[in-house]
Amino acid sequence: MKPNELIGLFTAAAVAGASEVLATERLLPETISKSEAYRRYGRTCVDRWLAERLIIPDGKTLSRAALEAVSAHSNRLTYLPVAER
Template identity: 85%
Template sequence: MKSNELIGLFTAAAVAGAHEVLAMEHLLPETISKSEAYRRYGRTCVDRWIAEGLISPQGKTISRNNLETVSASSNRLTYLPVAER
């Protein structure tokens, strides 16, 4: 295993651990506003995920966990133009 791969694994483990601790201690909100989701993930991505039914806003808020899950899974095929699919 190369050192770059090891660094990536340790970084991912640290981030996942930090998120888990923050969630367990209820320091992360369960929902975020649509405008915050736009800032974090980009307006076009969030609007596309909503249109595809991958996330569903509850009024003006969106589940933070659902957003993180959808953003972590690459769904590139859904936003390629038809000619490129």
């Protein structure tokens, strides 16, 4: 196993462990406001995810877990150029 692969595995394990502890201890809110989502992920990304129905608002709040999942799988290289939209 190459050192870079090992670093990636340790990083993923640390992030997963920290997320699990924070969720179990309820230290992170389950939902965040739209303005907080804009600050964390960028207004254009959040608006696009809402338009594409990748995340569904619950009143005036958004699911933190859904936002993190969509953000983790977002691949900007697959977006169409402006001329092709």
